[in-house]
Amino acid sequence: MAKNIEPTLKLISGYLKLDKAENFVIPEYQRGYSWDITQCDKLWQDIEAFISSDASDPYFFGTIIVDCSDSNKFSLIDGQQRTTTFLLLLKALLIRLNNVIKNIPNEEDSESLKFGLKANRNKIMAILYKAEDEEIPSMLKDVSKTQNILILDNKSINELYLDEVKKIIEAVDFQTSEQSVHKIPRKQKDNKYTNHFRNFKFFYNKLGEKSDSQLNQFAKVFLEKCQVIEIRSWQIEQAITMFNSLNSTGMPLSDADIISAQLYSNAGTNKQEFNEQWENINKLSNELNTRKIVNVDAVLQQFMYINRAVNKEYIKDSSVDVTTPGLRRYYTDIRKELLNDPIKLCDNLYKITRIWDKIKDYPIVKLLLKCNENAKLYLSSYLFRYETDDISESTVLDICQCLLRLFTVLELVDVGYSSSKFKTFLFGENIKLVDKTIPIETIKNSFNDHISKNWTEQDIAESVSAYDKNLLVYINEYLYAQNKDVKFDFADNVNIEHIMPASGNNISTIREDAGITDKDEFSTIVNKLGNKILLEEKINKSIGNEWFKTKKQTSINNKSGYKDSRYSIAVALTNYPKEIWTKDDIDAATNKAVERIVKFIFDKVTDENHQLPTSAIANAG
Numbered sequence: 001m002a003k004n005i006e007p008t009l010k011l012i013s014g015y016l017k018l019d020k021a022e023n024f025v026i027p028e029y030q031r032g033y034s035w036d037i038t039q040c041d042k043l044w045q046d047i048e049a050f051i052s053s054d055a056s057d058p059y060f061f062g063t064i065i066v067d068c069s070d071s072n073k074f075s076l077i078d079g080q081q082r083t084t085t086f087l088l089l090l091k092a093l094l095i096r097l098n099n100v101i102k103n104i105p106n107e108e109d110s111e112s113l114k115f116g117l118k119a120n121r122n123k124i125m126a127i128l129y130k131a132e133d134e135e136i137p138s139m140l141k142d143v144s145k146t147q148n149i150l151i152l153d154n155k156s157i158n159e160l161y162l163d164e165v166k167k168i169i170e171a172v173d174f175q176t177s178e179q180s181v182h183k184i185p186r187k188q189k190d191n192k193y194t195n196h197f198r199n200f201k202f203f204y205n206k207l208g209e210k211s212d213s214q215l216n217q218f219a220k221v222f223l224e225k226c227q228v229i230e231i232r233s234w235q236i237e238q239a240i241t242m243f244n245s246l247n248s249t250g251m252p253l254s255d256a257d258i259i260s261a262q263l264y265s266n267a268g269t270n271k272q273e274f275n276e277q278w279e280n281i282n283k284l285s286n287e288l289n290t291r292k293i294v295n296v297d298a299v300l301q302q303f304m305y306i307n308r309a310v311n312k313e314y315i316k317d318s319s320v321d322v323t324t325p326g327l328r329r330y331y332t333d334i335r336k337e338l339l340n341d342p343i344k345l346c347d348n349l350y351k352i353t354r355i356w357d358k359i360k361d362y363p364i365v366k367l368l369l370k371c372n373e374n375a376k377l378y379l380s381s382y383l384f385r386y387e388t389d390d391i392s393e394s395t396v397l398d399i400c401q402c403l404l405r406l407f408t409v410l411e412l413v414d415v416g417y418s419s420s421k422f423k424t425f426l427f428g429e430n431i432k433l434v435d436k437t438i439p440i441e442t443i444k445n446s447f448n449d450h451i452s453k454n455w456t457e458q459d460i461a462e463s464v465s466a467y468d469k470n471l472l473v474y475i476n477e478y479l480y481a482q483n484k485d486v487k488f489d490f491a492d493n494v495n496i497e498h499i500m501p502a503s504g505n506n507i508s509t510i511r512e513d514a515g516i517t518d519k520d521e522f523s524t525i526v527n528k529l530g531n532k533i534l535l536e537e538k539i540n541k542s543i544g545n546e547w548f549k550t551k552k553q554t555s556i557n558n559k560s561g562y563k564d565s566r567y568s569i570a571v572a573l574t575n576y577p578k579e580i581w582t583k584d585d586i587d588a589a590t591n592k593a594v595e596r597i598v599k600f601i602f603d604k605v606t607d608e609n610h611q612l613p614t615s616a617i618a619n620a621g
Contacts, residue, residue: 006232012061012086013223015230016127018074023150024083025075027067032159033195035081040199041416043085044206048418051221052323059221063229067239073153077239079228084165085199087152090124091169091177092203093219097121098173100212113216120219127151128169143172164196174204186524188466190414198414205415255327256296262332263342270343277346284353293360293369294376297327299352302380303345304330306352307338309381309430320428322418352380354388362393363489364400367478371407371471374417378403378426378433382443385436398440399433402447404475405601409455411471412463421454448603457598464594468527470496472597477534479596481568488568490534497535497544499573499589500581502526504545513547514582530589531581534567548581 050059064079139145154162171177181197233239267274289295314321382399432438481488516522542560554563562570
């Protein structure tokens with residue numbers, strides 16, 4: 001008879017603590033480790049906000065489903081991304097704790113801090129090395145005793161780097177882990193590392209910003225106040241059924257539900273008017289949500305950012321505190337007076353909603369929102385200074401370009417949004433954005449100064465040259481169209497087209513024609529920015545795997561090609577003088593893209609006819 005399922009609320013430290021014979025397993029069918037710095041940064045911000053709130057209740061990190069049908073094996077049906085990330089965070093924390101403990105003097109004043117640091121260090125070692133208390137001293141002296149201790153057995157056929165977590169956990173220090181982990185061929189800078197190591201490095205760097213006492217507090221909170229619900233099942237079919245059920249049903253009350261209930265209660269004799277207003281807000285925000293622009297919770301969040309900026313609530317001793325309260329706490333506790341006038345608050349919320357409805361189809365807004373969700377917070381803050389009817393595409397252009405330049409940098413550097421170079425700066429700027437007396441030129445100058453002080457053209461050029469993802473393809477298309485003074489927009493069904501195909505029946509011949517014989521080199525070259533353009537889905541499906549001479553032809557009317565595209569670079573390629581698209585063409589196109597993007601980021605005029613790359617671009621290429 002099958003055992004009943006066992007849901008248990010556990011501290012993360014308790015969930016991860018295994019007996020000697022036990023280990024977690026990532027099953028064959030699971031996807032590879034896909035969390036990147038964006039998710040890790042969100043996790044970090046959640047923990048930091050919880051620490052700052054000084055809450056007495058634990059912080060909940062969701063449900064994890066484990067199949068226990070194989071004795072001593074905890075097969076992760078749901079939760080492998082979080083479990084892997086928790087282990088990487090703990091290893092980064094362990095290294096930082098060890099460094100701090102070594103450097104704290106043996107003095108009476110620091111005795112209690114050192115005791116706490118050692119206690120937290122020992123708890124982490126008990127998790128990562130299944131160590132009993134009496135084993136830890138010998139492990140600290142002899143690192144060989146921390147080797148070959150299986151915590152996470154990755155069997156996924158989709159994971160390219162099965163031993164990456166093991167290498168990081170077994171490393172003595174950060175430098176050793178960096179030396180031992182996998183390096184991806186032909187990648188540059190941090191792009192050569194796997195997500196495992198990059199996330200581990202992210203946590204290591206963030207923890208390095210903390211003082212000794214802050215590090216101790218972080219460790220204590222993460223180990224003693226962060227929880228998950230572990231659901232254990234002894235039948236794989238049952239576990240998967242639970243996973244599907246938990247991820248398809250259940251609608252807990254949102255922050256908007258709680259806040260609207262209190263607004264209704266406070267509306268008094270104006271309840272009917274309130275109902276009509278809230279219905280309008282809900283209806284319009286739901287329509288916008290189908291476009292993934294804003295929902296009611298997002299509108300509430302944006303007004304919170306606006307109100308906090310107007311009142312300078314996060315300026316403390318002339319410095320910016322980026323700690324942000326939750327919506328429910330802000331509206332029902334910190335600024336509960338906002339709920340005393342439901343009609344006024346609804347007017348403000350509806351204004352934000354109507355602003356988004358007005359600007360949702362502006363090409364520059366669509367491009368900005370493709371970059372980063374956080375851009376919405378600062379764009380709405382700036383536009384709130386205007387009456388909705390006064391907003392036009394020219395109104396939003398300068399502020400969107402300021403935000404677009406900074407968030408393009410974020411796409412290129414290996415730090416998260418929570419970095420002081422981004423979140424702290426933008427929080428400070430938000431006070432200017434909401435102030436209608438501060439002209440846009442002042443704001444533009446502030447962005448220019450910030451970017452030029454924190455990054456060099458050389459470093460950005462190198463990052464753009466090595467870039468192999470897709471967001472900058474949109475940026476490049478926008479800048480090309482802008483420099484040519486032609487219309488730019490993109491549809492929801494736009495594809496990323498590889499000029500030299502990445503796959504297909506003819507790929508071997510195409511690769512040879514391009515002058516590329518090495519498959520590893522090809523995988524790098526084919527994903528460079530100069531080999532990617534925007535193209536309509538229908539056209540891309542028709543010609544995506546064809547020779548370049550077929551894609552660019554203009555004489556055949558019964559076959560779709562670049563000639564039929566709305567996108568400027570595709571159309572321009574129809575006039576390209578060569579019939580073959582080679583490695584040299586990709587490098588040349590990449591260099592031109594580097595030049596456009598670097599000049600855009602540093603707010604310099606671009607001459608599209610300029611053929612000679614700057615020294616920065618030459619070095620990057």
